[in-house]
Amino acid sequence: MSKNKLGKKIREFREFRQISREDLALNANLDKDQLEKIEEKNVMPSLGHLIKISRALGVRIGTFLDDQDQLGPAIVRAGEEKSSLSFSTKDESTREHLNFFSLAQDKAGRHMEPFIVEIEPSKESDYKLSSHEGEEFIYVLEGSIEINYGKDLYRIDKGDTIYLDSVVAHNVHAADNKPAKILAVVYTPI
Structure with missing residues (x-):
């Protein structure tokens, strides 16, 4: 997309x-x-x-x-993830970069959004928190991430997972000033 x-x-x-x-x-x-x-x-x-x-x-x-209306299962083969989307924030000074690769773009009627997300490190530590309805499941594939979640900070390393309520203000960013890659599944009720 x-x-x-x-x-x-x-x-x-x-x-x-x-x-x-x-x-x-x-x-x-x-x-x-x-x-x-x-x-x-x-x-x-x-x-x-x-x-x-x-x-x-x-x-x-x-x-x-969605690009297509696939009613049955949608299969995405390794290396064939859909082209990247980079979501920005309202604050144009935000320095973090999250590149999203959809894993179910061809599946119509879905209620979850699975992504591979490449997280580029930020040189600044003024992470902007955001919230939205729904829930998120994150599995760290490479590197480490930090998640500001409300007033708490969580470090999630390769192989670790976290499941969180998206209504709590949060921010996901690369830890240790090194890139990271995660599998993120976002659920939002209609």
Whole structure:
């Protein structure tokens, strides 16, 4: 899924439902200008903002990430993950980079979003916390990560897992200033 396809899909769903950009921004708790940048200027929203947009439109998040409508099982062979998405945050000064590779982009009607996520290290420690509805399961494939979760900090090393409630403000970032790779499964109720 390319950035321009994501913004176009959001705009098409909004227009199909006859919702103004102002109303969608209000219902998704976003700035109208920010929504315009997502729809028209190919600015990639944060995962939390994409979840809010999907909930405000009454669709699952995968609706915007799907390229096909595979009703049966979707198989992704090693090395054939779908092209990367990088989710940004509203704060353009955020220095972290999370590159998402969808593992179920071809599966229609799914309620979970599995990703391989490459986490690039950040030179700064002012991690921005975000929250959204749902739950997340993370398995560290390579390296180590740290997760700010509410007021706590957890270190998760290669082979470790964590299951968390996404409504608690959190941030996932690379530990020890080294890149990491995780399997993340995000569940968001409609």
